[in-house]
Amino acid sequence: MVDGMDYGRVRLRAEGITKRYGRRNVLSGVDLTVRSGEVAAIVGANGAGKSTFLKICAGLAGADAGTVTISGTVGYCPQQAGLFQFLRADEHFELFGAGRDQPRPAARRSGRRMARQLSWNASEPTAARHLSGGTQQKLNLVLAAIGDPDLILLDEPYQGLDRGSYTDFWEWVFRWRQEGRAVVVVTHMLNLLDRVDTVLDLTPVEV
Template identity: 65%
Template sequence: MNHQSWLAALTGELHRHGVDREVAGHVVAEAAAHLYDSGEAPLAVFGTPADYAGAVVRSVGGPAHLPRRTGPGPVRLDVRDVRKRYRRQQVLDRVRLTVRAGEVAAVVGANGSGKSTLLRICAGLVSPDSGSVHVHGTVGYCPQDGGTADFLYPDEHFALVGAGRGLDRARSRAEGRTQAAVLDWDASAAVAARQLSGGTRQKLNLVLAGLGDPDLLLLDEPYQGFDRGTYLDFWHQVWRWRDDGRAVVVVTHLLNQLDRVDLVLDLSHREATR
């Protein structure tokens, strides 16, 4: 079964289950983005359309389910006229973005439009050529790849990052394992990071970003390699973070047409919309 036929079958199964049309569109769009980016076979990644539709229904709680919304709070991230050039290529040009507590911002755009570069600048890992970035509060950052130490166990990652956020070893381990369980991952096994699958290493990155309840989370395509219902679990976690009053910035696909975030920064046009 090729990508197109699998996605068409999934759409039919979601409609058969009575899933809200907007939610179904979001699910299909996210699955399509993952399949076309990875080149993987849909049956190997998600299983049959019927099975995956069932997982979606169990995850979103039935038709027309929408996450709870709360009002925005103080500014957590303020990006003003940021520019970045690599050699002769202008990657970012006068980018502006303001995200408040209790908001989720999606960063979208074509490949090479500077999405990952912007998040690295916001995280303090790269300096802009001009412009300013002001962060108010603590930051958690989930890179698109890398970010883990090959020979450390998950618990050791939790303790290392937790120590930097003022947590003792026991609390770091407990919080890490709890957040991992939300993503359907048992992180208690003594397995070195280099032995984890790509998707599981990304789960580890995501858990590390959320340790210690940072005020601002910067997530760069954090669900790469996730299978079945895990990316839906991820989005529910994002909504919980928002409802807890945290600000979240996510590099993702196709969300500028869907009511799943509070504002969208399209780097193809360098402007944010609410």
């Protein structure tokens, strides 16, 4: 147990998740269980339903069948940065931290610290709309992790990151696992799959 977090506790259980768009089956009876201290990777071809599945797990989309059970707090990082374009980084940290019961000064310090780990000085008074695409994605990633959620859902969050920041991102992921968090990552990078605990491949099976 690290910081009161229970290794092995089920944080996400998705059972029989099915999703259709019109006559097209995007997901058919998908199951995934992730526990504290585990990293799960979701892989698959384009259009296989990876982002849709993660949105269902995050409660942002509904399934046509199946159930999702979450235990603990959740952080979610979408593929495209969902930011308030006229707010500065500090204002984002305070806003998202407040949603996770973190005082504004603590949220600001935490956000700046995590930003530095991604080689970004978030204390600069720059509105989100003036940040580069890669820096916006760094902000997006920090917001998912602020407040130390028990379950972190990440949808290819490294889009636009440089090589160094990409390496920093995966160090974060494995550090979160050591801390006893549950992490789910949608990824097309297959070279690190031997380091995760579970791989969910949503590529349709040819019959």
